[in-house]
Amino acid sequence: MRVKVKLFATLRESTGVSQLDLELTGSKVADVIYTLVDMYPQLSSMLDSNGKLKKFYKVFLNGRDIDHIKGLDSPIKEGDVLAIFPPVAGG
Amino acid sequence: MLSERELVRYGRQLLVSKLGKDGQLKLKRARVAVIGVGGLGCTSSLYLALAGVGKLLIVDSDRVELSNLNRQILHWTKDIGRLKVESAAEKLREVNPEIEVEAVAARVTEENAHELIKEADLVVDGLDNFKTRFLVNDACVEQGKPFVHAAVHGLEGRLMTILPGESPCLRCLLPAEPPEVKPIPVLGATAGVMGCLEAMEAVKVIAGVGKPAVGRLIVVDGLAMAVEEVRVERRPDCPACSRRQQP
Numbered sequence: 202m203r204v205k206v207k208l209f210a211t212l213r214e215s216t217g218v219s220q221l222d223l224e225l226t227g228s229k230v231a232d233v234i235y236t237l238v239d240m241y242p243q244l245s246s247m248l249d250s251n252g253k254l255k256k257f258y259k260v261f262l263n264g265r266d267i268d269h270i271k272g273l274d275s276p277i278k279e280g281d282v283l284a285i286f287p288p289v290a291g292g
Numbered sequence: 293m294l295s296e297r298e299l300v301r302y303g304r305q306l307l308v309s310k311l312g313k314d315g316q317l318k319l320k321r322a323r324v325a326v327i328g329v330g331g332l333g334c335t336s337s338l339y340l341a342l343a344g345v346g347k348l349l350i351v352d353s354d355r356v357e358l359s360n361l362n363r364q365i366l367h368w369t370k371d372i373g374r375l376k377v378e379s380a381a382e383k384l385r386e387v388n389p390e391i392e393v394e395a396v397a398a399r400v401t402e403e404n405a406h407e408l409i410k411e412a413d414l415v416v417d418g419l420d421n422f423k424t425r426f427l428v429n430d431a432c433v434e435q436g437k438p439f440v441h442a443a444v445h446g447l448e449g450r451l452m453t454i455l456p457g458e459s460p461c462l463r464c465l466l467p468a469e470p471p472e473v474k475p476i477p478v479l480g481a482t483a484g485v486m487g488c489l490e491a492m493e494a495v496k497v498i499a500g501v502g503k504p505a506v507g508r509l510i511v512v513d514g515l516a517m518a519v520e521e522v523r524v525e526r527r528p529d530c531p532a533c534s535r536r537q538q539p
Contacts, residue, residue, distance in 0.1 A: 207520070209511065210445045219516060256468035261522040268467070269525050284522060286511070288470035289445040291478045292332045292420035 202226075204233060204277055207284040215243045230262060231273035233283055247285070259286040294320070298390055302344050315499035316344060322498045323347040325412035327400060327428050329380040330354075331363035331478060332442050333418020335487025336494070338366060340416070341384040343495050347392045348384060351408055352376045352418075353399035363480035400424050405431040414497055416490050417441045420476065422469050426532075429454065429462040433532045440493045442486040446477045447514030449486035452524060453493045453504040460507055460526040461533040482514055 207220045218241075225236045234254065238244045247258045253273070254260065260267045261284045267275045277283070294316060299306070302316050324345050326337040329352045337350055354376050356367040364376075371379040377395035384393045398404060400419075405427045409415050415432050417440060419425050425441065432439035432454065439454040441462055454461045489510070496502040511520040528534055 209513070210448050213515075214446070219513075257466050257470035259465070259522075264522045266523065266525060268527075284520065286450075286509075286522075288422065288466060289443045289448060289450055290421055290425075290470065290472070291444040291476035292328055292330045292418055292442075292483070 202277070202279045204280070205282045206233065206237065207282065209284070209286045210289050211287045212244060212247070212285055215246075216241045228276055229273060230260060230267050230275045230277060230283065233277065234260070234273065247287070257288045259288075260284070261286070293317075295390075298344065301388075301390065305343065310501040311495075311499055315495075315501060318499050319344045319495065320346045322413050323349065323411055324414050324416060324494060324498075325349040325351065325409050326416045326418050327351050327408070327424075328418030328420065329364070329366065329376045330360065330418055330420055331444065331480065331483025332487045332490060333416070334364045334366040334380060335484045336416050336418060336440075336442075336490040337380060337384060338387065339488055339491035340494060341388045341391055341393070343491065344388065345391060345494075345498070347394065349394045349396065349408075349412060350377050350380055350384070351396045351398055351400065352380075353397055359475075363478055363483040365480075365484070400427055402427060406435065409435060409437055412437060414438045414440070414494055416494055417443075418487075421472050422466065423472070425462060426469060430532045432456060433461050433536060436536075438494075438497050440490045440497070442490045444476075444478050444482045444486050447479055447482050449482050449489070449512040449514070451486060451489050451493070451505055451510040451512070452508065453497065453506050455497075455504070455506055456533060457536045458506065460524045461530065463532045464527045464530045465509060465524050467527065467530075479514070482512075485512060485514070 356371045366380040366383045381395040433456045
């Protein structure tokens with residue numbers, strides 16, 4: 202299936218990519234995250250030593266925080282938009 | 293009451309639909325605390341002063357450095373070495389002598405956070421780290437004070453307004469404190485845009501007009517010149533706001 206991924210702030214800086222259409226096999230948000238990390242190993246900074254997403258990296262599926270769906274197990278479908286926000290602290 | 297001078301000074305915004313004299317009087321009676329007078333705090337406090345917020349409390353413990361001057365518009369080259377609150381208060385008083393400005397040269401700590409915001413009707417985020425933002429968030433939630441949050445990075449800015457008891461708070465958005473990374477890249481204009489949006493939100497909440505960014509994170513993507521919006525929900529287990537009842 203094909204989903205759209207938007208990257209922000211430091212994730213955009215480290216990959217040089219602000220958005221991409223991702224063709225992947227899988228059915229969950231985790232599949233998108235791991236596909237991305239395979240493509241851009243520098244994105245492994247989002248994951249902790251257990252391969253879980255660090256709590257201060259926010260992933261929104263079609264505008265909704267995946268923490269309020271099923272986390273990395275949240276189901277995805279063709280055409281979904283995933284936005285990944287690293288923390289931004291400057292003032 | 294608004295004086296003749298105030299009626300002229302604020303004339304253009306008195307014409308703003310829904311704001312009017314009632315809104316202006318609410319601004320005049322309002323006390324706003326701006327925590328941090330760096331890039332965000334300089335811009336937000338300047339526009340709040342210009343808008344006629346009756347009392348501004350500005351809090352910061354730092355001194356002006358050369359590296360601040362690309363974005364901290366109340367601090368000028370001649371101010372290097374001065375306390376930021378002194379430098380900022382001087383300009384704010386000059387730009388609008390009708391308002392009161394109180395400068396507090398202090399670092400926000402667990403001990404003083406509650407006291408610092410006690411007198412404020414609304415608190416504006418001018419901070420550059422989440423450790424202090426969480427302290428201010430928690431104090432605002434506890435005291436039921438609206439808190440306008442913003443943060444910047446590069447050409448990107450984020451904004452969310454917190455109305456304790458009604459909305460998710462900063463800890464609902466970020467359930468863990470991110471590690472501090474310094475220095476943070478920031479274009480001055482990014483801090484300016486976000487500081488202006490903070491001032492706009494503060495004015496709206498005080499005057500009771502419009503729809504603030506409550507339960508919504510607004511992401512200003514300057515690189516793409518686009519605005520994204522995502523939904524932020526309350527966490528039932530939020531350590532700060534879960535104990536506050538929804539009205």
